[in-house]
Amino acid sequence: MKKILLYISAFIMLFFIFPAICTITPKNETYEANAEETKQVDETQTQQEEQTPEKYDYQKYGTIKLLHTETNQVEELNIDEYLYGVVASEMPANFEIEALKAQATVARTYTIFQIINNSAKHENADVCDDFNCCQAWISKDERFAKWNAEEAEANWNKIVEAVNSTSGKIITYGGTPINAFFHSNSGGITESSLNIWGGIDYPYLKSVEISGEDGYTQYSSEVTFSKEELLTKIREKYEDCEIDFSQENCIQIIEFTSSGRVKTIKFGNKEIAGTEARTILGLRSTNFTFSINGDNITFSVKGYGHGVGMSQTGADSLAKSGSNYEEIIKHFYTGVEIIEVNSL
Numbered sequence: 001m002k003k004i005l006l007y008i009s010a011f012i013m014l015f016f017i018f019p020a021i022c023t024i025t026p027k028n029e030t031y032e033a034n035a036e037e038t039k040q041v042d043e044t045q046t047q048q049e050e051q052t053p054e055k056y057d058y059q060k061y062g063t064i065k066l067l068h069t070e071t072n073q074v075e076e077l078n079i080d081e082y083l084y085g086v087v088a089s090e091m092p093a094n095f096e097i098e099a100l101k102a103q104a105t106v107a108r109t110y111t112i113f114q115i116i117n118n119s120a121k122h123e124n125a126d127v128c129d130d131f132n133c134c135q136a137w138i139s140k141d142e143r144f145a146k147w148n149a150e151e152a153e154a155n156w157n158k159i160v161e162a163v164n165s166t167s168g169k170i171i172t173y174g175g176t177p178i179n180a181f182f183h184s185n186s187g188g189i190t191e192s193s194l195n196i197w198g199g200i201d202y203p204y205l206k207s208v209e210i211s212g213e214d215g216y217t218q219y220s221s222e223v224t225f226s227k228e229e230l231l232t233k234i235r236e237k238y239e240d241c242e243i244d245f246s247q248e249n250c251i252q253i254i255e256f257t258s259s260g261r262v263k264t265i266k267f268g269n270k271e272i273a274g275t276e277a278r279t280i281l282g283l284r285s286t287n288f289t290f291s292i293n294g295d296n297i298t299f300s301v302k303g304y305g306h307g308v309g310m311s312q313t314g315a316d317s318l319a320k321s322g323s324n325y326e327e328i329i330k331h332f333y334t335g336v337e338i339i340e341v342n343s344l
């Protein structure tokens with residue numbers, strides 16, 4: 001009888017308890033793994049939830065601190081009031097209203113991007129009024145003084161309308177505000193940020209074609225130097241530069257970027273970046289060619305500015321052909337969305 005009981009116990013152990021233990025263990029592991037995954041997801045969600053209101057609460061950017069570089073004074077301004085001064089300074093008021101609206105949206109996005117990503121740039125301010133550092137800005141009084149008296153009020157009202165009608169609108173890529181670069185005139189094709197500054201290859205700052213820019217004065221320019229003047233200019237930066245002008249390829253464009261801008265150029269024994277040549281020679285863009293005639297070297301330049309992001313004259317040209325400000329923005333910034341910050 002005992003033997004039978006022992007067999008039954010062994011049978012139960014073998015077929016029920018062991019398998020039960022064996023299956024319970026992995027189940028628990030699986031459960032824990034899921035729990036871990038769930039926890040990680042929760043943490044990510046929490047991080048997003050924590051960051052979202054702080055990062056994108058438009059109320060936080062409702063007032064910005066503007067540094068006046070000449071007086072070193074910091075002024076607190078409503079963001080849209082600040083943007084009146086930016087748009088008034090950055091784009092001619094006689095441009096189409098949709099171009100001005102695109103500029104207002106770009107400037108708002110640029111401002112918020114600066115606050116989020118470059119907050120350490122100025123100690124007690126969010127942005128400054130120097131266009132070389134942040135964005136150009138002009139007060140209403142200063143702006144009025146530069147306009148014809150009979151046009152001033154209408155011009156200002158047009159700018160106010162451009163800013164107010166896009167209030168709260170910013171440009172995002174993948175849910176975050178873009179680094180909204182802009183320039184005056186691309187010369188027919190914009191440049192990717194990578195080709196100008198290297199570093200981050202922003203997916204929304206790609207080269208795109210634009211027609212109609214040739215109707216603007218910023219489209220073409222020329223700068224002429226004598227051979228001696230040119231050498232002196234280069235030597236201000238590169239003392240040991242030697243150019244033997246009797247040699248055929250004494251000045252030579254070595255490489256172009258994909259948009260046709262000068263990537264590398266050689267002056268005698270010096271090979272320098274197109275961007276550097278632009279700075280040294282004071283050219284309007286890196287979209288240039290040159291010709292040597294007797295003692296003179298003439299640089300023929302297309303476009304005005306670095307060429308990255310929105311071309312302002314291109315925006316005006318698109319507006320003239322019927323594009324609205326959202327279409328203009330999406331033309332210049334690849335794959336972006338325009339969102340209402342207050343809706344986040």
Ligand SMILES: [Zn+2]
Nearest residue numbers: 127128133134
């Ligand atoms: Zn600044």
